[in-house]
Amino acid sequence: xxAQKVDMFIMTNGKFFESHQIGQIRERLLVLDESKWPMIQSxxxxxxxxxxxxxxxxxxxxxxxxxxxxxxxGVGKLLxxxxxxxxxxxxxxxxxxxxxxxxxxxxxQFLY
Amino acid sequence: xxxxxxxxYLLLALACTAGYIWLFINLPNAESSPDxxxxxxxxxxxxxxxxxxxxxxxxxxxxxxxxxxxxPMGILILLIMLIAPVWITGDVLLKKQTLFSxxxxxxxxxxxxxxxxxxxxxxxxxxxxxxxKGL
Numbered sequence: 001x002x003a004q005k006v007d008m009f010i011m012t013n014g015k016f017f018e019s020h021q022i023g024q025i026r027e028r029l030l031v032l033d034e035s036k037w038p039m040i041q042s043x044x045x046x047x048x049x050x051x052x053x054x055x056x057x058x059x060x061x062x063x064x065x066x067x068x069x070x071x072x073x074g075v076g077k078l079l080x081x082x083x084x085x086x087x088x089x090x091x092x093x094x095x096x097x098x099x100x101x102x103x104x105x106x107x108x109q110f111l112y
Numbered sequence: 113x114x115x116x117x118x119x120x121y122l123l124l125a126l127a128c129t130a131g132y133i134w135l136f137i138n139l140p141n142a143e144s145s146p147d148x149x150x151x152x153x154x155x156x157x158x159x160x161x162x163x164x165x166x167x168x169x170x171x172x173x174x175x176x177x178x179x180x181x182x183x184p185m186g187i188l189i190l191l192i193m194l195i196a197p198v199w200i201t202g203d204v205l206l207k208k209q210t211l212f213s214x215x216x217x218x219x220x221x222x223x224x225x226x227x228x229x230x231x232x233x234x235x236x237x238x239x240x241x242x243x244x245k246g247l
Contacts, residue, residue, distance in 0.1 A: 060151050060159055071219040072120075076127065078235065079189050081161050083127070084134070085150040 001032050009040070016045045016103045025104075028111040036110050043110075045103045048096040055095040059088040064095050068102045117212040121200050131193050138165050139172065158247040160239040161185050182247070185238065 006029040014022055029040075046068050055064035062077030082088035091098075151159035167186025171179035179186060199211045221227055 060149070069219075069223070071222045072215050073123075075222070076123075079161055079164070079185055079192075080127070080131075081149045081151070081159055081164075084130070084148050088150060 001029055001034055001037060003030060005037065006030055013045060016047065016100060017107075018097070018100045018104070021100075021104055025107065025111070032111065040107070040110050043106055045106065046099050048099040051095050051099045052092070055088075055091050059091055059095075060085065064091060065098075068095070068099050070098065070102070117209050120212060120215060121204065124196050125200055128193050128197050131189070134165065135168060135172075135193075139169055158242045160235050160242065161189075162242055163245075163247045164189050181245075183238070183242065 006026055009029065010022060010026055017025060032040075051064050051068055054067055058064065059077070060082035062074035062082065065071070065074035065077055077083055077087055077091075080087070083090075149159050149162050151157070152162060161183065163183035164186040167179045167182035167184070168190050170182060171187065171190060196211075203209060203211050222231065
């Protein structure tokens, strides 16, 4: 794919991925076919900051996990009052990484 | 793939262990209200799953209606706590991943709109009932 397009994608969407994944994403995008560009551009990526806010407000009910697509874990948190409150606190620190990981999974379907 | 499977099994096993320890502590007094819920401490209103401990302890004392009254979610939790350890042990021993594929299937089903909306509505109704009961 065109280097300019790839750099534009990295600049606008860099914050949605772990920093150590950026280089790999850039490399894969450069060799990717042009026809996949519209799909990659319209991927529903989730903002880590948003999920952190949701985690602080509704983490005890697992809403943060539901939002990023971890439905199973969300149900677990909902059923156990946010894992006796302990899991809620752990997720305040984990949710941003988990969101970036989920975003990477979404992008990976197109990269390989 | 195996690492995600193992992580899920570890998480479930830990959750079940914590659940059994919690249940063991609370089993003697079915009617008391153990206060660990963050939402209840912060806002004063009970959360959707408040009362599950009382529900499970009353069920174990043979009081089915009491269990349903405290919180129907407790019965669901007890079912998971009974089934999950057996299923995990079986999967680990036989080196299969039936529970993991079931979990993925479950996630996919729950993300469909026609399943998700009734589920959310049920949880909300249960929550309103919880607040109304004043748990």
